[in-house]
Amino acid sequence: MTNPRTIHIHRDKWHLAWDHSIEPVASIESGETVSLDMTDSSCGQIGPDSTVDAIKNLDFGRVDQVNGPVYVAGAEPGDTLEVEFLDLQPANWGWSAIIPGFGLLADEFSEPALKIWRLEGGAEGWAEFAPGIRIPVEPFCGEIGLAPGAPGALSTIPPYRHGGNMDTKHITKGARLFLPVEAPGALFSMGDGHAAQGDGEVCGTAIEAPMQATVRLTVRKDLKINEPQFVTAGPLARRTNTAPYYVTDGIAPDLLEATRKAIRHMIEHLQKNYGLSRADAYMLCSVAVDLKLCEVVDLPNFLVGAFLPQSIFTA
Incomplete structure (x- = not known):
């Protein structure tokens, strides 16, 4: 019995919309694997030697590109595409930013x-934020999706029922993601590599990094879903969930405002206790702090917690 083949998608095979009229760059059989060589989410506008001028001149019309699409034989509307993450390898650098x-x-x-990060040790390595603050690398891709069934182009910026910019940090190596198929062949695409991120990605960027990814794509006729579902590879955030968390709560009658208050309180905590600037504290929240809905039933107020892993502090 021969092993299923693997096809390679080069980094120049990308597109900027979810649209079933985009011609596939490759075709595979169900159960075969795809390796993707992806640029960072800026589509190469930011590099390891960039300065803040790259943010000032950022062309938003080129961000959040995705590699593909890949046609999967046998996938029909109403089916589910199972995406198994076999490997995720970030480059040796990444970036985070505050974008006005x-x-x-x-x-x-x-x-x-x-902020330009130097990533040490690959997928099991670390990134130093500042002396005494190290972020464990846990790579994943923010953009994973299929083409929509309806005609017309959809932006890659938001998430949709067929996937898209989900920015879910728990879809790591070993995870399995299930996406509802809306167009013949599914037309799978992926991009937006992240070396690490906090749940919520509050400032809008994680540790954005070029990524090499390998996934197995399998058509599931036995599974019917309406929106994405996934199985994690194991315990959540296994490399950061190794010590206590410091939590700041936000309480408000509006869920978004409660979330904003929780992050404001965490920024103040980081400034006061770790000597960070307000901008650096905000970026650290985006790559390390997890937002959790702690209380949503005792109205009129919601309670959101911002969870800071104490294990990132080495001094």
């Missing part, structure tokens, strides 16, 4: 900022 007009607290952070 973007992020949870966009009205409070109007000045651009850029």
